[in-house]
Amino acid sequence: MNNNDIIRRIRYTFDFSDAKMIEIFGLAGRDVTRAQVSDWLKKEDDPESKELDDEHLAVFLNGLINDKRGKKEGPQPEPEKRLNNNIIFRKLKIALNLKDEDILDMLDMVDFRLSKHELSAFFRNPSQSQYRDCKDQILRNFLHGMQLKYHDGAHE
Incomplete structure (x- = not known):
């Protein structure tokens, strides 16, 4: 994407x-x-x-x-010079205050199945062996689920 x-x-x-x-x-x-x-x-x-x-x-x-x-106290985080899907996904998760279950529910809304273990692998430190790259298809499905939840009002 x-x-x-x-x-x-x-x-x-x-x-x-x-x-x-x-x-x-x-x-x-x-x-x-x-x-x-x-x-x-x-x-x-x-x-x-x-x-x-x-x-x-x-x-x-x-x-x-x-x-x-809301803005945190103190210095604001420096924006990354290079982004990947994992960082984008993490920032959206933080912004929307989402728990893993919320994300899995949103992916469910677009008929995309992912286990909790697969999901948590995207938010791990890249140096960990369990870390996995978030592919475009997963981010695309998450953004679609986000749209259904927050724009189309499926689950207010």
């Missing part, structure tokens, strides 16, 4: 306006313009579309955590 697709899905799921998107970046200490946000949200086939780099997606996800959970 590419970063632009991820941010588009999050925006749609929570029905964020451009102003809210800008505010979320600001909550993580990054000022962005409406034009930047607009270009990142355009479909890939639009000539005005701009690629959202890992660092800006990390800033957005950090801002989403601050928006949903």
